[in-house]
Amino acid sequence: MRAVWCGFALGVVWLQRQAVLPDTGAWCALILLGCTAAGVAVWGLRGGGAAAAAGVTGAAGAADAAGAALQREYERGFSHQLASRVWRDARMRRVAGWSAVWCAAICVGFGYAAVRAQTRLAVSLPHEWEGRDIEVVGTIKGLPTRDDKGARFLFDVDTNGARLAAFPRVIQLAWIARNAAAPRLEPGERWRLTVRLKRPHGNANFGVRDAEASLLARNVRATGYVSVPDHARRLTGHARGLAVLVDRWRAGLRARIDTVLADAPHRGIVVALAIGAQDEVSPADWQLMRGTGTSHLVAISGLHLGLVAGLTGWLAAAIWRRSGWLGRNWPLRLPAQLVGVTAGAMFAALHAALAGFNVPAQRALWMAALVALAFVGGRQLARSTVLAWALGLVLLVDPWAVVSAGFWLSFCAVGAILFAMSGRPRVRVPLASRHHEDEEGSAARPVSIRRLRVLAERLRSAAHAQFAVTVALAPLTAYWFAQIPLVGPLANAFAIPWVSLLVTPTVLAGVALPAPLDAFAWRAAHTLLDGLAAGLQLASGPRWTLWWLPQPNAWALAAAALGVLWCLAPRGWPLRWAAPLSWLPLLMPSASGALAEPSGAFRLTALDVGQGSSVLVQTAHHALLFDAGPGPESSHAGERVVVPFLRAQGVTTLDTLMISHADSDHAGGASAVFEAIEVRQLVAALAPDNPLWPKANQHGTQTLPCVAGQRWQWDGVEFAVLWPDVGALTGKANEHCCVLRVSTLPPTNASQAAAFVGANAPRFTALLTADIEAPTERALLARDPAMLRAQVLMVPHHGSKTSSTEPFLDSIDPSIALFQVGYENRFHHPNAGVFARYAARHIELGRSDRDGAVRVDVDPGARGEEGAALTLERYRDTQRRYWMEP
Structure with missing residues (x-):
């Protein structure tokens, strides 16, 4: 079964990498391949086994028909050749059989995941229903999250509460606190809400996690917000079911912890360890744990679940064995070991439910259940078989688990431990030596020595397991988080036993104890977390202890x-x-993230940050970020998108951060960039009292106002600021936006000219215009229309009707124009007339709401039929997955 489940998992992974779901022809080919592979597997394994048995029997001279035939051949002098041929044929058939088993299992996994995907994608919000007020009736699902802006929650829509037969069953909503705070929402409550929805859509950027995959995994087929809070009505009655009871229990525990710990700094970690909800962990705690490689301890992981389940099983078995103290003889009716294993498995199920059944908890739960079933049945399963069964069962329940980091980190960590420890024999003291030592009358000393040897062996095994996990997860950590904490092994050697043996049991004691005793346990757990934070602060050390790497291919x-x-x-x-x-x-950076090394080339990447702007310009050895996207006041795009993108591209230092103006959709993410990336220079059109200036000074960044006439060169590429003029920044922020021109330089000598298409190669220019409007466009035209000519244009003001005038576009005459707009944004950018104005000029257009991030490579030295000075790459084209909107 190991081969079957592993092949099934490969098929599921294969499906999640597809750009489109299989059509009728692909289904026919898949079914034909699967049936053929199944037939070959039956032929190979049955025939191969029979042939091998016949060969062994014949060589041994057994009395059955095959053995007798081989015996006669042996008597004739041909037995050696026949036996060799039989064994060779048997091996070939077994190899073919097992290969066919893998192939058939892959086909089954691929087909199963495809069926689940087609079923889930069949129900989606129609395009014509986007942006409309819709009245829905349903129940609160899961745990709502709250902050100072309101609440976010999942809403399970009643089938008879919507006016559309195929209306999405689960939608994700935000209740924005405006005139009044959002009400307290409890799991299972029934509400009638007026909502405004859009189809599931997430920011799509190179090297950044796919939010749409996460929405699909949770079966969220529409997102939106409560558009008319005054019309919201709480209805009588509650939803019923085991899941609702568990969610209400978790919500009650969170409320109790919040009451006890109030504003304590590590309250979020206590909540996370108690119920698996990580939304209340503070940014400071996240930063500390990510920097030391201990963030996995915040979740109710498989390690916590296994330790707690083992402790529960041991305690239950110990009590059962001592039932004689109560005048009972329970062990005579039921073995204590059976009671302990069953109690451990049941507590594992309870603990996994408390954690919200995340992937690591599911993995540990299935492994505990399989071990318990095998023990009850009197069987012993190999650890690799248990892991393979858990792998298959997790993907059977949730085929989209493979798109999450927790799946890979959890299963690879356990697999690495099993693989590394499989070849390490356990050191045991022979029983004869014990008797010999006891007979000599020196029992006390040998017992101490034996205990020290056992302790030393256990420490060596633990260190070896920690080494195996660290080595195995390093590539995955680089892929998912673009970092490798060098102090991770040291920090985990301290943090894992501290959290697993002290903090987690104390937190769970608070869960089990009634009020007011629970308060003592949770305060004690918080005190232990203070000690953990102090230890991690010592381990974190200097900046070099966190190694940032580009996302590997x-x-x-x-x-x-x-x-x-x-x-x-x-x-x-x-x-x-x-x-x-x-x-x-x-x-090394991946091929998609690497920039051509020759001087004179540059890459421009317009990020998908929703309704906002952020553009990365890279030369051979330098990087400039033009705007940083929205910040905490909106979508946190600076923290969610810009910083992860920079790290995935291997950009650990920005030579210049240019903030075009003070609007939050351009400057809001700058603080997150300062906190995560080294910035050498800030160039901005900001008022003197803007908080970004002291923020930059705090990080040792050189500051400079953005003024027309500034010029510099990097790696054969010229940067020139065209706007604003010198003087005080008055009026609207859009009137004094930074306008940046990025141009390639012509070759200066014969050797450089040989690298280009011709000695008179034209200059290639990109123009970044931020949010300038028609008056600024006219002012730039009045100065020198020739300086505006560019092949690549970042469309002014997201395509607003106040910008992109006809004379301005005629002067620029771009080949490529890029719109940075949010999906179904409330400003209705880009304006339909403005977009038509660009389309009428036959310009190659890119839109972040449809294409995701757009990358333009400008390389004047490109040669050949496929080589071009300008190459355009759209994320949703080259990195497409079947769940993305067409």
């Missing part, structure tokens, strides 16, 4: 995975010391 990950297996192989495996050489590709 598939080939780099494959090479690193081979290196992990090579490094963790049993002792005696050849050249294990050379395994780290296979990790060198992790240090």
